[in-house]
Amino acid sequence: MTKLNVHCQKFQKHLAHLKVDGYWISHIPDLFYLTGYGAEGCWGIFGKKRAALFVPMLAAEQAAALAKGFEIIQLKKLSEVYAMILSCATKAGLKSIGYDPYHTPEAYIRGLRKTSGSKVKWVPLPGATTPLRIKKDSKELNALRGAGHVVVQGFNYIKHIARPGMRECDLAAEFESYIRKHGAIKASFDSIVAAGENAAYPHYITGNRILRKNEMVLCDIGALVDGYCSDLTRTFFLGTISPLGCKVYDTVARAQKLAIQAVKPGVKAAQIDRIARDEIERGGYGPRFIHSTGHGVGVEIHEAPWVGATSQDVLEAGMIITVEPGIYLQGWGGVRIEDTLLVTRTGYEILTK
Amino acid sequence: MTKLNVHCQKFQKHLAHLKVDGYWISHIPDLFYLTGYGAEGCWGIFGKKRAALFVPMLAAEQAAALAKGFEIIQLKKLSEVYAMILSCATKAGLKSIGYDPYHTPEAYIRGLRKTSGSKVKWVPLPGATTPLRIKKDSKELNALRGAGHVVVQGFNYIKHIARPGMRECDLAAEFESYIRKHGAIKASFDSIVAAGENAAYPHYITGNRILRKNEMVLCDIGALVDGYCSDLTRTFFLGTISPLGCKVYDTVARAQKLAIQAVKPGVKAAQIDRIARDEIERGGYGPRFIHSTGHGVGVEIHEAPWVGATSQDVLEAGMIITVEPGIYLQGWGGVRIEDTLLVTRTGYEILTK
Numbered sequence: 001m002t003k004l005n006v007h008c009q010k011f012q013k014h015l016a017h018l019k020v021d022g023y024w025i026s027h028i029p030d031l032f033y034l035t036g037y038g039a040e041g042c043w044g045i046f047g048k049k050r051a052a053l054f055v056p057m058l059a060a061e062q063a064a065a066l067a068k069g070f071e072i073i074q075l076k077k078l079s080e081v082y083a084m085i086l087s088c089a090t091k092a093g094l095k096s097i098g099y100d101p102y103h104t105p106e107a108y109i110r111g112l113r114k115t116s117g118s119k120v121k122w123v124p125l126p127g128a129t130t131p132l133r134i135k136k137d138s139k140e141l142n143a144l145r146g147a148g149h150v151v152v153q154g155f156n157y158i159k160h161i162a163r164p165g166m167r168e169c170d171l172a173a174e175f176e177s178y179i180r181k182h183g184a185i186k187a188s189f190d191s192i193v194a195a196g197e198n199a200a201y202p203h204y205i206t207g208n209r210i211l212r213k214n215e216m217v218l219c220d221i222g223a224l225v226d227g228y229c230s231d232l233t234r235t236f237f238l239g240t241i242s243p244l245g246c247k248v249y250d251t252v253a254r255a256q257k258l259a260i261q262a263v264k265p266g267v268k269a270a271q272i273d274r275i276a277r278d279e280i281e282r283g284g285y286g287p288r289f290i291h292s293t294g295h296g297v298g299v300e301i302h303e304a305p306w307v308g309a310t311s312q313d314v315l316e317a318g319m320i321i322t323v324e325p326g327i328y329l330q331g332w333g334g335v336r337i338e339d340t341l342l343v344t345r346t347g348y349e350i351l352t353k
Numbered sequence: 354m355t356k357l358n359v360h361c362q363k364f365q366k367h368l369a370h371l372k373v374d375g376y377w378i379s380h381i382p383d384l385f386y387l388t389g390y391g392a393e394g395c396w397g398i399f400g401k402k403r404a405a406l407f408v409p410m411l412a413a414e415q416a417a418a419l420a421k422g423f424e425i426i427q428l429k430k431l432s433e434v435y436a437m438i439l440s441c442a443t444k445a446g447l448k449s450i451g452y453d454p455y456h457t458p459e460a461y462i463r464g465l466r467k468t469s470g471s472k473v474k475w476v477p478l479p480g481a482t483t484p485l486r487i488k489k490d491s492k493e494l495n496a497l498r499g500a501g502h503v504v505v506q507g508f509n510y511i512k513h514i515a516r517p518g519m520r521e522c523d524l525a526a527e528f529e530s531y532i533r534k535h536g537a538i539k540a541s542f543d544s545i546v547a548a549g550e551n552a553a554y555p556h557y558i559t560g561n562r563i564l565r566k567n568e569m570v571l572c573d574i575g576a577l578v579d580g581y582c583s584d585l586t587r588t589f590f591l592g593t594i595s596p597l598g599c600k601v602y603d604t605v606a607r608a609q610k611l612a613i614q615a616v617k618p619g620v621k622a623a624q625i626d627r628i629a630r631d632e633i634e635r636g637g638y639g640p641r642f643i644h645s646t647g648h649g650v651g652v653e654i655h656e657a658p659w660v661g662a663t664s665q666d667v668l669e670a671g672m673i674i675t676v677e678p679g680i681y682l683q684g685w686g687g688v689r690i691e692d693t694l695l696v697t698r699t700g701y702e703i704l705t706k
Binding site: 061124181201206207 | 409413430454458459462522523526533539553557558644681
């Protein structure tokens with residue numbers, strides 16, 4: 001029998017800490033992390049010794065090829081699914097099964113509870129995979145370094161070709177085309193190219209607006225390599241930068257630099273946020289820094305640790321974070337500068353360099 | 354005060370049929386359909402007269418620009434969110450509020466119930482938006498026709514440039530780049546380009562495999578125009594087609610043609626599935642048609658009506674469906690042919706032509 005992959009083995013050991021016999025997962029990034037395969041409509045059940053993946057018939061063969069060592073069970077009608085999962089759980093002797101209540105639709109857990117009766121206790125345990133996913137192993141770091149490298153190449157390319165008259169979506173398309181030709185499977189999220197006043201929206205939805213001379217272009221872009229994401233934001237000016245543009249840009253750049261320099265194991269993530277926020281407040285733009293300073297990156301573009309004012313996370317070697325302060329002035333535009341960093345034993349390594 | 358858009362107004366009228374005072378939505382496609390804005394972390398609450406959109410601070414300004422007429426409420430800490438929603442609901446006099454249990458994480462509805470106590474009754478009502486979303490109005494049809502037109506252009510382009518030696522992901526990148534230059538905002542789902550034996554996986558994850566001479570290339574691709582999707586599958590052979598390839602292709606093509614010809618108002622969706630399946634069974638490949646015949650398309654790439662054996666849906670003018678039979682032979686490859694159709698008063702209009 002093929003051995004289960006190392007992430008799954010670690011999670012199986014972790015079940016003892018969670019004080020349950022098994023864990024049930026429908027969240028696709030968790031499934032991908034633990035099995036090597038994750039797609040819509042797939043569910044996984046993990047016991048201490050065995051693990052099974054429930055997949056729609058149309059995905060069964062690819063799942064079997066990618067999720068090596070897992071029992072692959074074809075899902076049929078939704079009405080039969082709960083009984084199939086219960087049967088699998090009781091065969092494996094699972095009497096208590098955890099699940100993530102933030103990523104499990106209420107109807108599914110209700111169906112599982114109803115079908116199980118008193119045979120299985122379903123236990124809400126949020127963030128069960130976080131202690132594993134939050135620190136990356138060497139294989140993951142290879143993918144993350146690759147994703148960091150190609151996103152920078154892609155940005156350099158679009159900065160080079162950007163001209164007044166092009167549309168935001170043209171630049172986004174050129175970026176995505178470039179990275180796919182240079183090792184990325186696709187963008188790690190919908191590329192944001194925001195020109196002029198659109199740069200005032202941190203999560204702008206890229207549109208048809210024309211890039212104009214002497215205006216800013218904010219690019220928030222990422223690449224997916226071997227299932228892992230990168231995240232990079234650069235803001236540049238197409239021509240001459242105005243005095244206000246200069247002031248805002250320099251404030252953000254200083255804030256980002258100071259925050260990055262503080263990154264090392266043992267530092268609270270909230271402290272990184274504080275450093276960036278303090279510098280932007282000193283520049284007079286405190287209320288216009290309208291999001292947290294960063295987030296973890298891995299199989300998801302946003303994951304733990306969280307780099308914000310209320311975060312309880314403490315940085316450790318092997319974690320990945322973004323540092324991305326920004327200033328947004330409605331009607332004018334905005335500036336954000338973001339890098340993806342690995343926390344190392346002595347400090348940090350910038351992956352988007 | 355700006356008027357709410359027509360979809361929202363219809364939904365507000367629909368609340369009376371649902372026998373609730375209001376409805377709470379976290380599912381992004383529903384939010385986009387009803388408000389004009391939908392993004393991660395946004396929640397909407399709809400009463401018979403008022404509607405509010407809860408958005409993270411970083412999205413507030415763009416939400417206000419796009420979701421005209423809605424009260425925009427900035428979400429703060431998750432711990433405060435439930436109380437904010439309750440306050441909004443009680444101000445509007447909502448005593449019973451529905452939600453979709455298949456698209457609402459258990460933790461959220463648990464939090465809302467706990468905070469509300471006896472003040473609000475939360476009622477699981479799956480598919481509440483389906484009766485509206487399932488039939489498209491003229492504005493939606495314009496977008497869907499545009500999405501259908503550009504995906505066909507994009508396919509013609511990549512078929513023209515496809516050569517042995519290119520990789521699957523190169524062709525996918527060329528498609529996405531083309532459609533973005535020709536009116537699409539992006540692909541409506543991850544483009545599937547599956548070469549040779551990979552075409553045996555209906556939901557193949559596009560990779561680095563090289564296209565080779567005389568092998569099949571299965572392209573399952575779509576475009577997003579003004580928020581609406583198209584869905585198209587074509588399978589072609591790079592060079593000479595083998596006798597087996599010919600037989601499989603012709604069987605699928607016959608099945609698709611017969612199923613399409615049966616599309617008109619009053620026909621059961623399950624009947625369309627039956628017609629395609631019968632023809633593939635006659636060809637001797639019944640067990641290798643491992644998915645349903647089609648699905649609806651709109652703001653989501655997969656939505657009602659469902660064109661499968663167990664579907665209860667009956668076709669009506671204004672509905673959009675795909676017809677996409679396929680045959681999959683592991684180790685060899687597969688053939689699928691798919692078009693997106695509008696059901697018209699007298700029959701159908703192929704949008705991907």
